[in-house]
Amino acid sequence: MTIEPIFPENMQMADEVELKLEIASEDAGKFEVSGLLAGAPKKMRQISTYFDTPDHDVANAGFSLRIRRSGKKRVQTIKADGGSAAGLFIRSEWERAAENDTPVLDFATPLPSLLGDKIDAIAPAFEVEIDRQSWTIDESGATIELVLDRGDVVVGERRSPVCEIELELKSGDPAALFAFARRIDAVVPIRLGVLSKSERGYRLTGAAPARVTAETVILAGDTTAAQALGQIMQSCIRQFRLNEALLLANRNTEALHQARVALRRLRSAFAIFKPMIGDAGIDLRTELRWLASELGKVRDLDVLLKRAEGGPLHDRIATMREAAYDNVCEILSSARARRLMLEVTAWIAASDWSGTADGEREGNRPARDFAARALDRYRRKVKRKGRNLASLDDDARHEVRKSAKKLRYAAEFFAGLFERKSEKRRHKRFVKALEALQDQLGALNDLAAAPELLTRLGIAESPGAAELMAHGKKGRLIETAADAHEDFVDTKRFW
Known part of the structure; x- marks a missing residue:
C-alpha cells in the first residue's frame, strides 16, 4: 500500500x-x-x-x-x-x-x-x-x-x-x-x-576551500545499475568542476590533483560499467583521456618540483611549472575543454543504458548485483596481474596499478550498497589494503617515468638529475609492493 x-x-x-x-x-x-x-x-x-x-x-x-x-x-x-x-x-x-x-x-x-x-x-x-x-x-x-x-x-x-x-x-x-x-x-x-x-x-x-575531494555517492538499496551510473558520473563531474574553478582562480596544486582524480574516476566509471554500456560514449572517453593527459603534464612537474626542493634543478623546474600552469589554464578555457562536461552530462541524460543480458536491459538490474560482479572482475585482475610482482617489468606493474585504481574507485562508488555492519568493517579493511598497494605501485611508477620526463624536459643530463631518478630506492619499493599485494590477496571481500 x-x-x-x-x-x-x-x-x-x-x-x-x-x-x-x-x-x-x-x-x-x-x-x-x-x-x-x-x-x-x-x-x-x-x-x-x-x-x-x-x-x-x-x-x-x-x-x-x-x-x-x-x-x-x-x-x-x-x-x-x-x-x-x-x-x-x-x-x-x-x-x-x-x-x-x-x-x-x-x-x-x-x-x-x-x-x-x-x-x-x-x-x-x-x-x-x-x-x-x-x-x-x-x-x-x-x-x-x-x-x-x-x-x-x-x-x-x-x-x-x-x-x-x-x-x-x-x-x-x-x-x-x-x-x-x-x-x-x-x-x-x-x-x-x-x-x-x-x-x-x-x-x-x-x-x-583549496580543493574538493570526492563526495560520497549515495546509492540506496533499490537503486538500479542505470541509476547508479548516472549518480556516479554526476558526482565525478561535480568534483571536476569545483576543482577546475579553484585551479583557474588560484593555481592550487591540490585543486589540480583533485581535478585529475575526478577525471580518473569518470573514466573508470565508463570502464566499470562497460558490460552495461558497451562502447557507448567512446568519443567522450577519448576527450576525457586528452584532458587528463594535459592536466597530468602539470601534475608531473608539481611532483618533480617537490622532489627537487633544495637541489640545483629546483628553479629551472619551477619556471617550467609556471609555464605549464599557463598552458593548462588556457586549455581549460578553450571551447573544447569547456564543452566536455556539458556533453558528458547530456550523454547521461539521453542514454537508455540498454544491455544484452538475457534480452533484458542490464541497466534495470539491481545496482548491488551489478556492483558485486564488477568488484569481482577487478579483484581477479589485480590478483592475477600482480602474481610474482617482484619479477614483473615496469609496464606490467603499471597495468597492475591501473586495475587497482579501477577496483579502488569501484569500491568507493558502490560502498553505499553494502551497508551491513560486517560489510562496512570488511570494506574498511579492503580499501586500506588496496590503498597500501596503490601507494607502492604509484611510487614505482613515478620512478619508472622519471627518466622519460627529465628527457622530455631537456634536463636529463643536468647536475642533480640523477638524484631525481632515485634508482636506489627501486629494489626496496618492489619488495614492499610485493608484500602489499600479498596482504591484499589475503584480505576478504566486502561484497
Whole structure:
C-alpha cells in the first residue's frame, strides 16, 4: 500500500529539471542582444534569505530553506539538495506563500522530523540579492524557461558575485536543454554550473576551500545499475568542476590533483560499467583521456618540483611549472575543454543504458548485483596481474596499478550498497589494503617515468638529475609492493 503525503492548499511539491550554466558577468550583455532571446524579458528584483541553525543542520540534512521577497510577495521554499546532479538539477521542493520573514515549519515539510528540537535554532544565515530576467524559449518542440541571474551572495560584509543562466524544462525532451545550451555557447563562453545559490552562500560563511575531494555517492538499496551510473558520473563531474574553478582562480596544486582524480574516476566509471554500456560514449572517453593527459603534464612537474626542493634543478623546474600552469589554464578555457562536461552530462541524460543480458536491459538490474560482479572482475585482475610482482617489468606493474585504481574507485562508488555492519568493517579493511598497494605501485611508477620526463624536459643530463631518478630506492619499493599485494590477496571481500 502506498501512503500519499497530504499538503495544505497553499503548499506545492514538484520536481524540477534544470540545467545551470555559468557565464562571465562581462558576457551577459552580449548574450542579451545575441538574437537568441525573443521578446522583452520579465524583470524582477529578488532578495532571498536562507535560514539554518548555527551548526548548519538544515544543510547537513540535505536541504535548503529560504524565503524569497519579490516586491511585496514572499514565497517560502524548501529544496532537497540537488548538488550531486552536476549541472542537471532534478530535485524535490516544497513551496508555500509566506506572510513575513519567519519560516513556517510544520509537518507538511520534512524538516521537523529530520531536525527535531534543533528546528528551534533556525535563524537567517545569508542573503542572495539577484536581478532576474526571464524569457520563454521554444526549442525543438520543448518549452524552456530561461533565467538570467546577476547579483551577489551576502554574508555580513562578505560578498560573492553571481552570474548564471538557468534553463528549466517546462515541457518536452530534456535534450532540448542541451541543444539550446550549445547555441548559447556559440555566442558566449559557458561552463556547466554545479553550485546552487544556497551552496554558494554556505561556502561564503566559512573559509574558502583549496580543493574538493570526492563526495560520497549515495546509492540506496533499490537503486538500479542505470541509476547508479548516472549518480556516479554526476558526482565525478561535480568534483571536476569545483576543482577546475579553484585551479583557474588560484593555481592550487591540490585543486589540480583533485581535478585529475575526478577525471580518473569518470573514466573508470565508463570502464566499470562497460558490460552495461558497451562502447557507448567512446568519443567522450577519448576527450576525457586528452584532458587528463594535459592536466597530468602539470601534475608531473608539481611532483618533480617537490622532489627537487633544495637541489640545483629546483628553479629551472619551477619556471617550467609556471609555464605549464599557463598552458593548462588556457586549455581549460578553450571551447573544447569547456564543452566536455556539458556533453558528458547530456550523454547521461539521453542514454537508455540498454544491455544484452538475457534480452533484458542490464541497466534495470539491481545496482548491488551489478556492483558485486564488477568488484569481482577487478579483484581477479589485480590478483592475477600482480602474481610474482617482484619479477614483473615496469609496464606490467603499471597495468597492475591501473586495475587497482579501477577496483579502488569501484569500491568507493558502490560502498553505499553494502551497508551491513560486517560489510562496512570488511570494506574498511579492503580499501586500506588496496590503498597500501596503490601507494607502492604509484611510487614505482613515478620512478619508472622519471627518466622519460627529465628527457622530455631537456634536463636529463643536468647536475642533480640523477638524484631525481632515485634508482636506489627501486629494489626496496618492489619488495614492499610485493608484500602489499600479498596482504591484499589475503584480505576478504566486502561484497
